[in-house]
Amino acid sequence: MSDRKCVGCGQFKDKDKLIKITKENVSGDIIINGGNKIFGRSAYLCYNNSCIEAAFKKNKIAKALKTSLPEDLKGKLIDEF
Numbered sequence: 001m002s003d004r005k006c007v008g009c010g011q012f013k014d015k016d017k018l019i020k021i022t023k024e025n026v027s028g029d030i031i032i033n034g035g036n037k038i039f040g041r042s043a044y045l046c047y048n049n050s051c052i053e054a055a056f057k058k059n060k061i062a063k064a065l066k067t068s069l070p071e072d073l074k075g076k077l078i079d080e081f
Helices: 049-057 060-065 073-080
Strands: 003-005 012-014 018-024 030-032 040-046
Touching: 018 060, 018 073, 030 073, 040 049, 040 060, 049 060, 049 073
Parallel strands: none
Antiparallel strands: 003 012, 018 030, 018 040
């Protein structure tokens, strides 16, 4: 099963249809849509602004990744997707 849960809306979708945000194990860097070869804690979001907004409103991405997020991450996600 390759379904993942969107942290914004809570729906399960195929991981190819979601934005992947990973906190890399070694460096602690936050990587958006990194390849499957990146090891670390990941969170997933649907490709729409409402899920991105919902995830940031309640700090769901930071909780899922168990880390604080860079200030510009929300802007990057909204601009890119």
